[in-house]
Amino acid sequence: MKLKIQNKVFLQYIILAYTLLFNFSIQAQNKKAKALLDEVTSKVKSYENIVIDFKYSLHNNQENINQDSKGNVTMKGNQYVLNFMGITKIFDGKKSYTIVPEDEEISISTSNENDNNSITPSKMLTFFNSGYNCTMDIIQNIKGRKIQYIKLVPTNIKDKRKEILLGIDVQTKHIFNVIETGKKGTKTTLTVNSFKTNQPLSKNQFTFAESKYPNYYINKLD
Numbered sequence: 001m002k003l004k005i006q007n008k009v010f011l012q013y014i015i016l017a018y019t020l021l022f023n024f025s026i027q028a029q030n031k032k033a034k035a036l037l038d039e040v041t042s043k044v045k046s047y048e049n050i051v052i053d054f055k056y057s058l059h060n061n062q063e064n065i066n067q068d069s070k071g072n073v074t075m076k077g078n079q080y081v082l083n084f085m086g087i088t089k090i091f092d093g094k095k096s097y098t099i100v101p102e103d104e105e106i107s108i109s110t111s112n113e114n115d116n117n118s119i120t121p122s123k124m125l126t127f128f129n130s131g132y133n134c135t136m137d138i139i140q141n142i143k144g145r146k147i148q149y150i151k152l153v154p155t156n157i158k159d160k161r162k163e164i165l166l167g168i169d170v171q172t173k174h175i176f177n178v179i180e181t182g183k184k185g186t187k188t189t190l191t192v193n194s195f196k197t198n199q200p201l202s203k204n205q206f207t208f209a210e211s212k213y214p215n216y217y218i219n220k221l222d
Helices: 002-045
Strands: 049-062 065-076 079-084 089-090 095-100 105-110 130-140 146-156 163-169 176-184 187-197 217-220
Touching: 002 130, 002 146, 002 163, 130 163, 146 176
Parallel strands: 105 217
Antiparallel strands: 049 065, 049 187, 065 079, 079 089, 089 095, 095 105, 130 146, 146 163, 163 176, 176 187
């Protein structure tokens, strides 16, 4: 009887030790992931401007959806010019201009860049700094580049995304891709094809010129 009690106590100690080691391992992985994300953020903020060409894929096997698109974005601070799916969006630091050539229409609105719910191209490079639990994931060798993935799980239970895998080039500390998996099976992947920094830009790069669109309908939203 005494031996059984000793064995039971010993087993409890083993379980406790394993639990503590597991928790320490998770905490260590979390710290490593956070440190890497901080490096990415620091690198992004160090550039005068960033020019990205990207591919965007949307897939949902249940709904038989498979879409691929390409785009590009030029960013300087919170200003940007985004070309995606035939639409151009310009943000000059105060107002947002959405240009739709197919409809010959331009929508103009005041954007609040401090709004946490506002998703902008510049935030796509630092969105991971809050609102997620992060852990180190797998490392993949993609065309000679070592890509370290970090798993991000939204802390907001209302978030429609189940998890996000953020791929980071270990050498450059640049984002290689972002893979989002929705709770209903939708999977989106944004892959950076070209990441250029400190490019010579026109002084009017982020200026909207209405004279370039003489036949367009101007829709002022506010």
